[in-house]
Amino acid sequence: MRPNILLYCTDQQRFDTIGALGNPHVKTPTLDRLVQTGTAFTHAYCQSPICTPSRASLMSGLYPSRVHNTRNGNATFPEWPPLISKLMADSGYDCGMIGKFHLQSSGKRTEPRLDDGFRVWQFSHAPRDEWPVGEHDYADWVRDRGGDLNALRESPGRVPPEFHQTTWATERAIEFIDDAGKARTDDQPWFLNLNIYDPHPPFIPPRVYEEKFDPASLPGPHFEPGDLETQAKLKEADFQDDIRSPEEHDAFRAQARYYAMIALIDDQLARLLAHLEASGQAENTVVIFTSDHGETLGDHGLMFKGCRFYEGLVRVPLIFHAPGRVLENQQNAALVELLDLSATLLDLAEVPIPEYHQGKSLIPLLTVPEVDSISHRAFVRSEYFDALAPEFTGGHGAFATMHRTRTHKLSLYHSLGGVGELYDLESDPWEHRDLWDDPDHRDLRADLIHESFDAHVMLTTDVGSERIAPM
Numbered sequence: 208m209r210p211n212i213l214l215y216c217t218d219q220q221r222f223d224t225i226g227a228l229g230n231p232h233v234k235t236p237t238l239d240r241l242v243q244t245g246t247a248f249t250h251a252y253c254q255s256p257i258c259t260p261s262r263a264s265l266m267s268g269l270y271p272s273r274v275h276n277t278r279n280g281n282a283t284f285p286e287w288p289p290l291i292s293k294l295m296a297d298s299g300y301d302c303g304m305i306g307k308f309h310l311q312s313s314g315k316r317t318e319p320r321l322d323d324g325f326r327v328w329q330f331s332h333a334p335r336d337e338w339p340v341g342e343h344d345y346a347d348w349v350r351d352r353g354g355d356l357n358a359l360r361e362s363p364g365r366v367p368p369e370f371h372q373t374t375w376a377t378e379r380a381i382e383f384i385d386d387a388g389k390a391r392t393d394d395q396p397w398f399l400n401l402n403i404y405d406p407h408p409p410f411i412p413p414r415v416y417e418e419k420f421d422p423a424s425l426p427g428p429h430f431e432p433g434d435l436e437t438q439a440k441l442k443e444a445d446f447q448d449d450i451r452s453p454e455e456h457d458a459f460r461a462q463a464r465y466y467a468m469i470a471l472i473d474d475q476l477a478r479l480l481a482h483l484e485a486s487g488q489a490e491n492t493v494v495i496f497t498s499d500h501g502e503t504l505g506d507h508g509l510m511f512k513g514c515r516f517y518e519g520l521v522r523v524p525l526i527f528h529a530p531g532r533v534l535e536n537q538q539n540a541a542l543v544e545l546l547d548l549s550a551t552l553l554d555l556a557e558v559p560i561p562e563y564h565q566g567k568s569l570i571p572l573l574t575v576p577e578v579d580s581i582s583h584r585a586f587v588r589s590e591y592f593d594a595l596a597p598e599f600t601g602g603h604g605a606f607a608t609m610h611r612t613r614t615h616k617l618s619l620y621h622s623l624g625g626v627g628e629l630y631d632l633e634s635d636p637w638e639h640r641d642l643w644d645d646p647d648h649r650d651l652r653a654d655l656i657h658e659s660f661d662a663h664v665m666l667t668t669d670v671g672s673e674r675i676a677p678m
Contacts (some may be wrong), residue, residue, distance in 0.1 A: 213401065216403070222249070225247075238524075242538070246526070247289050251523050252543070253500040265499070266551075267549070268565060293323055301386070303321070306375050363412040368474075377475040381479065396491075406502070431639045444514040501519050506520075507586065525543065525545075588610060630642065
């Protein structure tokens with residue numbers, strides 16, 4: 208019997224925001240239970256540090272440069288390849304999308320409509336009321352309940368939990384789960400792509416959640432004064448905010464608000480999982496929790512996202528929960544990519560993984576205790592190809608790539624001309640000591656540049672094989 212699949216994807220959530228995975232300052236009892244009863248991949252990386260290319264990669268099974276969808280907010284989406292939701296729908300799954308999608312524009316379907324396979328489509332983007340009535344399902348829901356979303360955002364208590372996008376998405380998800388016997392047949396498996404907008408900026412959690420966190424008690428960002436020198440050489444690489452010290456960023460308060468948004472997510476996830484259990488469908492449902500990319504949150508003098516590849520920005524949570532189907536209480540340190548999640552979704556659905564897909568299914572790591580997780584991937588890759596619109600960057604148009612092995616991380620800023628970063632992640636896990644210009648690491652730098660170039664050529668062209676993507 209093919210399982211139901213709940214893909215719960217937050218927006219801009221760092222990997223280090225779950226209590227059971229080592230953060231004593233967050234409040235995530237629901238996620239902690241998923242970790243303890245499932246498998247958590249502790250070194251999962253997105254394929255771009257920006258929403259649209261990352262999500263396009265996950266939903267297509269290709270690196271952003273291969274699917275030709277690298278700009279955040281593209282006006283269109285390529286006709287090829289088919290999205291994994293389309294492949295699953297064609298195989299018999301009932302597919303639903305709730306929340307932020309963002310493969311193009313603000314996340315709406317393309318015109319003419321993208322053949323995405325979703326029967327149910329409930330759209331939301333930023334928690335603002337700036338779309339016409341009927342074009343933003345979340346804002347319409349707030350309005351129908353007597354709320355004014357823009358006024359609530361500016362109020363002392365901000366948007367309260369009962370009007371919050373996370374709550375709206377949970378209610379829509381419950382409706383989808385309860386659809387058996389109606390539009391969906393009783394024995395038809397379902398796939399729900401549930402996209403929460405938080406903890407994306409602006410950091411405006413409900414006041415009642417922010418009050419749960421004292422900024423003075425939090426550790427603050429990973430920052431050393433030398434980081435400002437490193438950022439100075441990268442200042443022409445696109446970013447959404449200026450380079451500043453933690454004090455200038457008010458980073459401790461930002462961290463408190465960020466954690467508050469995650470606490471609300473955790474509470475609403477608990478509500479959703481309880482309903483799934485009460486519906487009798489939990490036993491045959493695989494629950495997956497992840498995020499499209501991370502957030503710098505003051506690390507290295509940066510806030511928000513852009514053309515950088517620090518751990519807080521490109522490393523994301525990835526948890527699988529399915530008692531009896533996946534290993535329990537496992538924290539797997541394999542290097543994995545969100546492309547691997549793409550392949551795994553198809554594998555779980557018993558849909559043949561197309562030859563052109565670039566992910567590697569995680570099913571062996573999820574089901575066989577003795578599998579060598581270290582051999583899953585020798586490296587992971589992330590790309591930034593002119594991803595932010597000019598109004599965010601001043602028109603720089605940066606291009607960069609990351610090549611991360613088990614021990615080192617190489618970041619190449621191709622548009623800056625001979626500029627890069629090199630970190631020894633074993634001795635410097637938070638990337639404060641850039642070895643790019645260190646004479647003792649010149650040979651290593653050259654070797655990693657060679658490896659990265661070979662990887663790019665092999666992964667984005669694959670000349671002479673049926674796997675080459677049509678241009």
